[in-house]
Amino acid sequence: MSRFFSHKYDKLKAYVPGEQPRDMQYVKLNTNESPYPPSQSVIDAAKQQAGLLNLYSDPEITSLTEQISKIYGVSRSNVICTNGSDEALNFAFMAFCDQDRPIAFPDITYGFYPVFAELNNIPYEEIPLCDDFTINVDDYCSCGKNVVIANPNAPTGIALSLDKIERIIASNPDNIVIIDEAYVDFGSDSAVSLINKYSNLIVVQTFSKSRSMAGARLGFAIANEELIRDMNTLRFSTNPYNVNRMTMACGVAALVDNDYYMENCKQIIKTRESTKAKLIDLGFEVLDSSTNFLFVKNKSISGERFYKELKARGVLVRHFSKDKITEYNRVTIGTPEQMECFINVTKEILGEL
Amino acid sequence: MSRFFSHKYDKLKAYVPGEQPRDMQYVKLNTNESPYPPSQSVIDAAKQQAGLLNLYSDPEITSLTEQISKIYGVSRSNVICTNGSDEALNFAFMAFCDQDRPIAFPDITYGFYPVFAELNNIPYEEIPLCDDFTINVDDYCSCGKNVVIANPNAPTGIALSLDKIERIIASNPDNIVIIDEAYVDFGSDSAVSLINKYSNLIVVQTFSKSRSMAGARLGFAIANEELIRDMNTLRFSTNPYNVNRMTMACGVAALVDNDYYMENCKQIIKTRESTKAKLIDLGFEVLDSSTNFLFVKNKSISGERFYKELKARGVLVRHFSKDKITEYNRVTIGTPEQMECFINVTKEILGEL
Numbered sequence: 067m068s069r070f071f072s073h074k075y076d077k078l079k080a081y082v083p084g085e086q087p088r089d090m091q092y093v094k095l096n097t098n099e100s101p102y103p104p105s106q107s108v109i110d111a112a113k114q115q116a117g118l119l120n121l122y123s124d125p126e127i128t129s130l131t132e133q134i135s136k137i138y139g140v141s142r143s144n145v146i147c148t149n150g151s152d153e154a155l156n157f158a159f160m161a162f163c164d165q166d167r168p169i170a171f172p173d174i175t176y177g178f179y180p181v182f183a184e185l186n187n188i189p190y191e192e193i194p195l196c197d198d199f200t201i202n203v204d205d206y207c208s209c210g211k212n213v214v215i216a217n218p219n220a221p222t223g224i225a226l227s228l229d230k231i232e233r234i235i236a237s238n239p240d241n242i243v244i245i246d247e248a249y250v251d252f253g254s255d256s257a258v259s260l261i262n263k264y265s266n267l268i269v270v271q272t273f274s275k276s277r278s279m280a281g282a283r284l285g286f287a288i289a290n291e292e293l294i295r296d297m298n299t300l301r302f303s304t305n306p307y308n309v310n311r312m313t314m315a316c317g318v319a320a321l322v323d324n325d326y327y328m329e330n331c332k333q334i335i336k337t338r339e340s341t342k343a344k345l346i347d348l349g350f351e352v353l354d355s356s357t358n359f360l361f362v363k364n365k366s367i368s369g370e371r372f373y374k375e376l377k378a379r380g381v382l383v384r385h386f387s388k389d390k391i392t393e394y395n396r397v398t399i400g401t402p403e404q405m406e407c408f409i410n411v412t413k414e415i416l417g418e419l
Numbered sequence: 420m421s422r423f424f425s426h427k428y429d430k431l432k433a434y435v436p437g438e439q440p441r442d443m444q445y446v447k448l449n450t451n452e453s454p455y456p457p458s459q460s461v462i463d464a465a466k467q468q469a470g471l472l473n474l475y476s477d478p479e480i481t482s483l484t485e486q487i488s489k490i491y492g493v494s495r496s497n498v499i500c501t502n503g504s505d506e507a508l509n510f511a512f513m514a515f516c517d518q519d520r521p522i523a524f525p526d527i528t529y530g531f532y533p534v535f536a537e538l539n540n541i542p543y544e545e546i547p548l549c550d551d552f553t554i555n556v557d558d559y560c561s562c563g564k565n566v567v568i569a570n571p572n573a574p575t576g577i578a579l580s581l582d583k584i585e586r587i588i589a590s591n592p593d594n595i596v597i598i599d600e601a602y603v604d605f606g607s608d609s610a611v612s613l614i615n616k617y618s619n620l621i622v623v624q625t626f627s628k629s630r631s632m633a634g635a636r637l638g639f640a641i642a643n644e645e646l647i648r649d650m651n652t653l654r655f656s657t658n659p660y661n662v663n664r665m666t667m668a669c670g671v672a673a674l675v676d677n678d679y680y681m682e683n684c685k686q687i688i689k690t691r692e693s694t695k696a697k698l699i700d701l702g703f704e705v706l707d708s709s710t711n712f713l714f715v716k717n718k719s720i721s722g723e724r725f726y727k728e729l730k731a732r733g734v735l736v737r738h739f740s741k742d743k744i745t746e747y748n749r750v751t752i753g754t755p756e757q758m759e760c761f762i763n764v765t766k767e768i769l770g771e772l
Contacts, residue, residue, distance in 0.1 A: 311634030
């Protein structure tokens with residue numbers, strides 16, 4: 067840290083993204099990317115825009131906002147587009163939380179929430195998950211704080227039903243409830259249907275997982291018009307051209323090709339369930355997943371050792387060194403072929419114990 | 420503003436980017452874009468990456484950082500890449516300014532500086548330019564505040580010589596000096612050569628102007644390793660994948676094709692000087708420009724009217740309603756053909772007075 071760095075960040079610990087080692091070619095199951103490429107029209111859209119890069123992108127993000135509003139059955143004024151969903155989350159933390167408006171979230175969840183809180187000097191409460199890694203809804207009802215919940219949760223993969231989500235929103239009318247639906251397309255119910263019923267709800271989604279655009283950086287939030295306007299005030303106060311020209315056009319194309327992506331999600335769900343069955347046969351404990359990953363442990367091998375043995379054999383998964391989940395690993399669902407490789411390598415590792 | 424919006428933003432007024440009207444096709448001279456398209460290898464790089472969009476971009480931005488460090492003769496650890504240079508500027512404001520470390524900048528300069536200051540709750544001083552729109556260097560020497568200076572300045576176009584910039588940096592050893600060199604490639608001297616001499620210097624540049632990539636969103640900062648590390652702490656605490664895969668590859672390709680872009684800059688300078696001469700012949704006052712735009716006024720027509728008459732005839736320039744410069748317009752240098760059109764339309768307008 068330089069002597070010039072502001073003391074307001076004394077307690078800030080930056081987020082650590084999943085590793086991207088370059089020493090060899092891995093079966094990469096560690097950052098929840100889609101194993102399926104973008105559709106041809108997304109590739110064509112990028113090409114077409116590349117020739118126009120000398121011109122700024124549309125700061126109103128008109129075409130993409132329109133397309134999102136169509137697919138999700140809301141108005142354009144209910145949508146904000148961002149440079150990945152992390153930016154939407156950060157805008158929501160910045161806009162609606164402060165010293166007087168703290169935020170609550172589970173102790174085991176997306177690791178960026180405490181970072182956004184620290185970054186913006188927001189007091190936060192980390193509420194322990196139940197022993198079975200589910201969220202106790204009552205912990206969040208009338209809690210007197212803003213709330214952010216990843217639904218389905220990560221890295222557990224467990225989803226809350228929409229009626230439980232609605233209980234949290236309805237019981238906190240004077241606080242913001244952010245539902246982070248990064249993995250919603252893999253089998254849980256979206257809260258988007260509730261945005262006109264509750265003025266305190268913000269739903270955040272991403273093109274990184276179900277829509278094969280992690281590398282393009284595109285996220286969005288859906289909420290009532292007033293909240294979106296506030297978030298846009300911050301967008302125009304940080305980076306009015308936050309979404310570049312190519313990504314914007316790719317996003318439109320991806321939504322036009324929605325069927326292709328939703329088919330991919332179905333395939334990923336199928337692969338997930340068959341992988342889960344095989345892991346259970348091998349003695350793993352596997353949490354119920356509504357996402358494109360599985361959270362798994364095996365009594366016969368520590369979480370850290372399993373991670374290392376896999377990596378040594380060319381398979382990357384994600385291990386978190388947090389106490390409560392140190393015995394687990396998070397395994398992204400890849401293609402059937404990738405998962406077969408993962409299962410075979412796992413058998414090899416278990417066989418050598 | 421919703422009832423949930425944090426009061427910390429009560430005084431925040433968002434930045435207003437140049438208009439992007441869609442009612443007709445304009446000769447667009449209002450946002451300082453390059454009139455020249457990106458080179459073929461930039462287009463090819465975008466295409467190639469589009470097929471890999473399902474994979475996250477490299478959070479270390481290795482290849483691009485390396486290429487920038489080569490071109491500018493610095494180490495990789497001296498470089499941070501951002502989603503447009505606005506993000507680099509915002510990181511610098513966030514990292515090094517706070518309630519106890521205010522910042523000073525000219526009263527006539529890039530309109531985003533006061534927005535970043537308000538956004539981050541940073542006290543700021545706007546120091547008046549001299550009557551001839553130059554910066555009085557003594558105002559900034561030993562000023563006891565952080566400093567940000569656009570060099571050349573916008574919207575005036577006037578550059579400070581490097582020895583004057585160095586005086587400001589050297590006289591403020593306990594404060595950060597940010598030199599925003601968005602327009603440096605159009606004829607002024609860069610302060611990059613000073614980063615190893617002064618630990619308090621941050622140079623910010625962009626691919627938006629001289630490198631025809633406004634629509635790709637790519638900026639960078641060059642500074643000593645410690646300052647870059649602090650800015651990276653903020654990058655990893657907001658958006659570790661801030662630069663998308665396509666833009667990253669386009670940036671590398673643009674630097675490989677550096678000669679093409681520097682030739683374009685030469686052409687733009689040539690067009691600028693011939694346009695300036697023609698405007699002077701037409702009775703305009705034209706400030707000395709080291710940028711890809713001219714800042715012009717004409718006693719026989721108000722700044723606002725000239726802007727409106729041009730727009731009505733299909734030529735867009737930028738007018739700022741700020742008192743001290745309300746008689747001026749900022750005119751981006753386009754192709755020779757575009758500038759011929761601008762000059763002809765201007766003659767028509769003046770002829771009708």
